[in-house]
Amino acid sequence: MRYLDKASIEHIAIGAAFLGTGGGGDPYIGKLMAISAVEKNGPVKLYSVDEIGDEDFFIPAAMMGAPSVSSEKFPNGSEFVKVFQKLARYLGEDNIAGTYPMEAGGVNSMIPIVVAAQLGLPLIDCDGMGRAFPELQMVTFHLDGISATPMAITDEKGNIGIFETIDNKWTERLARAATVEMGASALVSLYPTTGAQMKRSGVHHVVTLSEQIGEIISSNHRDAKEKLQELLTLVSGYELFQGKIVDVIRETKGGFNLGKMNLEGIEAHTDGNMKVHFQNENLVAERNGQVVGMTPDLLCLVDYETLTPVTTESLKYGKRVRVIGLPAHAKWRTDKGIQTAGPRYFGYDYDYVPIEELVKKAVADHV
Amino acid sequence: MYRIGIDVGGTNTDAIILDELHQLIHSVKSPTSLDIKTGIEASLRKLLQESGIDKTQITHAMLGTTQCTNAIVERKKLATVGVIRLGYPATASVPPYTAWPNDMVEKLSGNYALVHGGYEYDGQVLGEVDENEIRELLAAWQGKVESIAVIGVFSSIKNDQELRVRDLIHEVYGEEYPVSCSSLIGSVGLIERENATILNAALCKVIETTTQGFVNALEEEGITDAAVYLCQNDGTLMSIDYAKQFPILTIACGPTNSIRGASYLVKIKDTMVLDVGGTTSDIGVLQDGFPRESSVAVEVGDIRTNFRMPDIISVGLGGGSIVRVDEGGRITVGPDSVGYRIGEEALVFGGSTLTTTDIAVRLGLADVGDRSLVSHLDEAFAKAVQAEISAIVEQAIDKMKISSGDVQLVLVGGGSIIIPDSIRGVGGMMRVENGSVANAIGASIAQISGQYEQIYIYAREPREASLADAEAKAVKQAVLAGADADTIELVEVEETPLAYHPENATRLRVKVVGKMK
Numbered sequence: 001m002r003y004l005d006k007a008s009i010e011h012i013a014i015g016a017a018f019l020g021t022g023g024g025g026d027p028y029i030g031k032l033m034a035i036s037a038v039e040k041n042g043p044v045k046l047y048s049v050d051e052i053g054d055e056d057f058f059i060p061a062a063m064m065g066a067p068s069v070s071s072e073k074f075p076n077g078s079e080f081v082k083v084f085q086k087l088a089r090y091l092g093e094d095n096i097a098g099t100y101p102m103e104a105g106g107v108n109s110m111i112p113i114v115v116a117a118q119l120g121l122p123l124i125d126c127d128g129m130g131r132a133f134p135e136l137q138m139v140t141f142h143l144d145g146i147s148a149t150p151m152a153i154t155d156e157k158g159n160i161g162i163f164e165t166i167d168n169k170w171t172e173r174l175a176r177a178a179t180v181e182m183g184a185s186a187l188v189s190l191y192p193t194t195g196a197q198m199k200r201s202g203v204h205h206v207v208t209l210s211e212q213i214g215e216i217i218s219s220n221h222r223d224a225k226e227k228l229q230e231l232l233t234l235v236s237g238y239e240l241f242q243g244k245i246v247d248v249i250r251e252t253k254g255g256f257n258l259g260k261m262n263l264e265g266i267e268a269h270t271d272g273n274m275k276v277h278f279q280n281e282n283l284v285a286e287r288n289g290q291v292v293g294m295t296p297d298l299l300c301l302v303d304y305e306t307l308t309p310v311t312t313e314s315l316k317y318g319k320r321v322r323v324i325g326l327p328a329h330a331k332w333r334t335d336k337g338i339q340t341a342g343p344r345y346f347g348y349d350y351d352y353v354p355i356e357e358l359v360k361k362a363v364a365d366h367v
Numbered sequence: 368m369y370r371i372g373i374d375v376g377g378t379n380t381d382a383i384i385l386d387e388l389h390q391l392i393h394s395v396k397s398p399t400s401l402d403i404k405t406g407i408e409a410s411l412r413k414l415l416q417e418s419g420i421d422k423t424q425i426t427h428a429m430l431g432t433t434q435c436t437n438a439i440v441e442r443k444k445l446a447t448v449g450v451i452r453l454g455y456p457a458t459a460s461v462p463p464y465t466a467w468p469n470d471m472v473e474k475l476s477g478n479y480a481l482v483h484g485g486y487e488y489d490g491q492v493l494g495e496v497d498e499n500e501i502r503e504l505l506a507a508w509q510g511k512v513e514s515i516a517v518i519g520v521f522s523s524i525k526n527d528q529e530l531r532v533r534d535l536i537h538e539v540y541g542e543e544y545p546v547s548c549s550s551l552i553g554s555v556g557l558i559e560r561e562n563a564t565i566l567n568a569a570l571c572k573v574i575e576t577t578t579q580g581f582v583n584a585l586e587e588e589g590i591t592d593a594a595v596y597l598c599q600n601d602g603t604l605m606s607i608d609y610a611k612q613f614p615i616l617t618i619a620c621g622p623t624n625s626i627r628g629a630s631y632l633v634k635i636k637d638t639m640v641l642d643v644g645g646t647t648s649d650i651g652v653l654q655d656g657f658p659r660e661s662s663v664a665v666e667v668g669d670i671r672t673n674f675r676m677p678d679i680i681s682v683g684l685g686g687g688s689i690v691r692v693d694e695g696g697r698i699t700v701g702p703d704s705v706g707y708r709i710g711e712e713a714l715v716f717g718g719s720t721l722t723t724t725d726i727a728v729r730l731g732l733a734d735v736g737d738r739s740l741v742s743h744l745d746e747a748f749a750k751a752v753q754a755e756i757s758a759i760v761e762q763a764i765d766k767m768k769i770s771s772g773d774v775q776l777v778l779v780g781g782g783s784i785i786i787p788d789s790i791r792g793v794g795g796m797m798r799v800e801n802g803s804v805a806n807a808i809g810a811s812i813a814q815i816s817g818q819y820e821q822i823y824i825y826a827r828e829p830r831e832a833s834l835a836d837a838e839a840k841a842v843k844q845a846v847l848a849g850a851d852a853d854t855i856e857l858v859e860v861e862e863t864p865l866a867y868h869p870e871n872a873t874r875l876r877v878k879v880v881g882k883m884k
Contacts, residue, residue: 028664028671029558032461069488071556073520077460114460156457157493183487244768266765316663320766 001051003043004123004207009034009113011214014309016101016109018213019206021298022312023281024105024132025067029074034110037077037117044113045122047098049204052124054196056097059087060128061115062108064136064153064175065185066257067313070107076156079187080115086160087152087189100124100198102139102191104206105132106311111187123207128191130203130329131298134280136175137168138341140331141191144201151175151190155182203329209235217307224305228322231307237326238359240285240292241274242267242304245319261315263323266304274323276301278312283346285323292362293325294348296332296341297355300324325355369424371414371593372811373407373581374431374624375399381807382410384418389631389812393418394804403434404580411588422589427883430581431598431624431810435617438573439668445569446545447476449512451504452561453484453528454520457493463518463561468669475569478512480504484528485520489824489872493520496528498535505539516568518549518561523874524822526550545571545611552615552674554820555874559664559673566667567615567674574614578607594883596849600677602627602657602809603816603880606849615674618667621806622649622679623658628809629779630656632799638775639767641760642805643782645687646704650763651679655858657880675818682763686782687713690721690752698748700755714740723785726752733784753787761791768792779805815883817845817855820876830873834860837877850881 004012013031017024038044052058061080063070088096098121099112116123128139136148148171154160161178165171171190179186193201216231228239243263250259258279265272274292277284282299285292293299301310304320331337333354339345342352368387373380380399384392395413400406407430415422438444450463463479464472482500485493508515515536519529529548536546547568553560582595596604598620605616626640626649636656642649652659661678664671683702687709691699705712705720712718714725715736721744727733729741729749768774773794778786779802788796799805819841823833838857846852859878 029461032465032558036461036465066488068555071558072523073454073457073485073488073493074557075460076456076458078456158456183491183493184489314663318768 001045001047001122004038004046004113005043006035006038008211009038009110011211011218012109012113012207013106013214014217015210015213016104017106017309017311018217018300018302019130019210019298020103020105020132020309020311021281021300022278022310023134024103024109024311025063025107026071026311026313027106027309029071030107030110033074033077034113034117037114041117041120044116046125046207047122048125049199049202052097052195052198054194054199056195057093057095057192058098058100058124058195058198059084059096059189059192060100060102061112062102062188063111063185064179064188067107067311069184073156073183073185075187077114077118079154079156080111081118083152083154083160083187083189084115084119086154086162087150087192090150090152090162091192093192096121097195098122098124100202101127101207103127103129103132104210108132109207109210124198125207126198126202126204127206128202130206130332132281133341136172136190139191140203140329141193141197141201142168143331143334143336143340144197146191146193146197146201148190150192151188153178153182153186153188155186201331203331217302217309224307227307232324235326237324238355239322240299240325240359241265241272241287241323242269243274243321243323245315245321248315257312259312263321266320276323279346280312282312284343284348285325287362290362291350291353292358293355294343294352295346296328296337296352298326298328300326325359327355368426369420370427370429370811371411371425371590372429372431372807373410374598374621374806374810375403375407375433376621376806380406380410381804382414383804383807383811384414384420385808385811391808392420394807396804403432404584407581408584408587411584415588423592425590425593427596427811428581428585428590428593429596429598429604429810429813431620431806432577432617433621434577435570435573435614436619436667438570439566442470442474444573444576445474446513446572447511448478448565448568449508449515450479450561450565451501451515451517451532452479452481453496453518453522453532454493454557455481455483457485457520458557461558463565465558466671467562471668471670475565476512478508486522486525486528488521488524488822490524496531501532501535502539505536514545514547514568514571516547516549516561516564518557518564520557521822522548522550523555523820547612552613554673554876555822556664556673559671562670563615563672563674566670566672567613570614571611574611574617578610582607594849596813596883598624598810598813599816601660601675601816601878602677602813604813604849604883605815609848619677619679622651623677624806624809625649625779626651626653626658626809627656627813628805628807629777629799629802631808631812632779632802632805633777633797635775635777638777639764640777640779641764641783641786643778643780643786644685645709645782646683646685646706647681648684648760648763648780648782649679649681650767651677652767657858678767680763680766682759684723684756684759686722686724686785688723690723690726698752698755700752700759723752723756723782726756727785732787735784756785757787757790760786764790764792778802814880815845815848815850816878816880817841817843817848817850818876818878819844820874822872822874824872833873833875834877837875838879841877841879845879845881849884851884852881855879855881
């Protein structure tokens with residue numbers, strides 16, 4: 001067990017935004033919420049998965065909705081506790097042992113910290129994605145057959161709903177419709193899990209990993225190259241491209257922020273180009289027409305100089321970035337994982353190839 | 368008919384006169400005084416005496432000033448502010464002033480209230496304004512705050528609640544009481560817009576003193592009939608009444624004026640401009656004659672804001688930058704500089720510090736000071752320093768580019784003699800006569816602008832109708848700022864679609880520009 005203070009929160013927000021692969025919301029507003037909560041209620045306890053009891057009960061807390069809405073109409077703060085307690089009562093579980101993040105992303109890495117601070121509960125060093133994904137069933141618990149429901153959803157006005165669905169894709173459909181009606185921003189508690197389930201099906205250590213990533217990115221006494229090397233070593237990643245965004249084509253469809261961006265090579269990649277497709281999160285990267293990284297592996301865009309994560313909502317013509325690819329958690333590389341969040345699910349007509357093989361192949365082709 | 372333009376910089380206060388054909392009649396420079404006012408008066412007096420023009424023929428007078436920026440950075444002369452956020456029970460998880468520097472919150476008194484109100488992202492009501500709640504608040508704040516900032520959730524979609532609260536404040540505290548409404552200042556992103564609105568509210572006393580001081584200085588010199596304007600940071604002007612409502616828009620008008628002035632002097636509307644000063648250089652991009660705007664949150668005095676700011680980058684390179692060679696033989700240029708002491712410290716002026724200006728003189732790029740004092744410098748070394756200078760400029764220019772092709776570069780500013788004639792990535796380079804007073808020229812040729820931003824739902828209000836609506840509202844802003852309605856044209860349209868909205872909601876921002884009345 002250790003305590004998370006203001007400095008850890010700053011680092012976690014940056015690191016989770018990095019793992020958020022372009023989605024997961026505005027790290028700024030999430031960070032301010034968590035800092036306000038910790039300033040009011042004191043630091044939050046962080047437990048590793050090894051420290052929790054198998055029989056104990058845990059509920060994650062998350063925000064659902066458009067990041068550009070939540071940067072304007074953000075929560076009251078009390079709805080986290082409300083939705084959390086509603087679900088606990090519905091489940092008939094009086095003793096909730098702790099909370100944890102659903103995904104690694106700018107906002108959703110922070111919401112459970114707010115809940116933990118407000119309720120005096122510990123936060124568990126574990127999540128259900130190890131990155132960010134656009135849909136509710138894209139969770140490692142789902143891969144192991146755990147139900148997303150019963151699920152509670154609420155807004156800042158006080159409306160609360162409980163869903164019990166026939167499967168997790170229906171949870172996604174119904175929750176999305178409710179979210180739009182609630183003003184495109186809602187708070188949710190779903191995937192209630194036991195300690196044993198978290199140990200078996202969660203992505204462990206993700207809060208600490210986010211913090212370590214954030215520490216590297218925000219340290220200012222090293223240059224970008226050194227920081228990048230350290231970062232790549234930490235996450236076993238690859239720098240896929242150095243480029244400048246020259247075009248962003250966007251479309252809003254079915255409540256998703258879809259699109260692609262074209263990058264023109266700079267520095268080490270001056271003669272090349274890259275195309276990155278996204279649906280809230282970055283999904284596929286093609287370098288000179290050849291796929292070099294694909295979902296469920298992570299494609300992270302960071303500022304060329306500062307390595308600050310770049311969200312898909314803030315893509316800007318002319319911005320200089322590095323594209324970094326990381327292997328996804330092993331659970332995502334199983335058949336069910338690829339079926340749930342692999343390229344074919346998102347409408348790309350090819351099979352998943354792990355990033356390390358794509359990188360090896362690209363190097364071989366080049367030689 | 369003459370126009371007078373004055374630009375108060377960190378080091379110098381520049382003043383110029385243009386005739387009705389926009390020809391430069393005369394220019395002067397004098398040191399910026401600590402109180403600023405004395406420096407303005409001195410420049411103005413010198414300008415009028417030396418030029419000998421008929422004062423009664425002066426029709427327009429413009430002032431570009433850094434006083435608002437200084438007030439925020441130095442935390443001086445700021446008003447106490449009350450912050451009213453319309454949106455409760457939403458948004459309470461992050462109260463106003465979260466993540467502000469403590470000393471700034473203390474200066475502004477830290478008073479805030481979260482009250483009912485606000486809109487949803489699609490224009491539906493989030494909460495109704497409770498008039499009694501506002502009246503009670505105003506009774507409690509009586510005498511405690513000197514200015515009020517009003518911020519409504521999604522006021523960028525509908526701002527009638529903010530304006531209603533403004534009317535209530537005027538009803539209770541009087542018509543003259545300064546109120547800043549966020550919908551007129553920043554864009555979507557509540558915290559950043561709130562921060563900008565609070566800063567705007569805090570500047571009400573500074574702008575009052577500044578504008579009054581300028582009008583008084585003009586009157587003392589016998590200029591009583593001229594229309595008086597202040598420079599905004601988008602390269603246009605605003606009337607004094609408008610400036611009193613939006614003092615924050617004067618922030619960063621200096622670099623904007625320089626690049627606008629440069630564009631005017633070379634008669635090119637689309638180009639990159641490098642303004643080289645003594646310690647730093649600013650790079651900006653002109654698009655159709657106006658500076659490109661920054662699209663990311665900008666920090667002002669350590670406070671994150673999202674009001675309109677020019678997209679300008681500054682690098683630590685100027686005519687007084689110090690040149691050094693480290694133990695490993697590596698040459699460094701700047702970022703420190705001898706600054707205004709260049710006349711004593713640079714080698715060519717008999718000093719003992721090697722500066723970029725010395726290198727320029729050694730290589731024959733410039734002829735200032737005593738050339739013989741740098742003849743001992745090895746030519747190969749001087750060329751190596753020049754390569755370093757080129758590298759700094761090259762990298763900065765590349766950051767501002769939006770495509771890989773070569774750009775055209777216009778050079779202005781007193782320090783521009785240190786810039787070599789050929790820079791990688793630059794197709795054509797132009798040096799400008801009178802470039803050293805480009806900022807004051809930029810101030811005096813400016814037009815009047817208006818801007819409007821709102822989220823429109825194209826499925827309900829077609830794109831053409833939405834565009835027309837936004838343009839009409841921007842025109843209204845421009846007229847309010849002092850533009851002639853008949854001369855107004857649309858200069859910029861920006862559309863950003865919003866995620867999650869099933870009906871294609873788009874944030875639309877338009878900008879119009881017109882001539883002065």
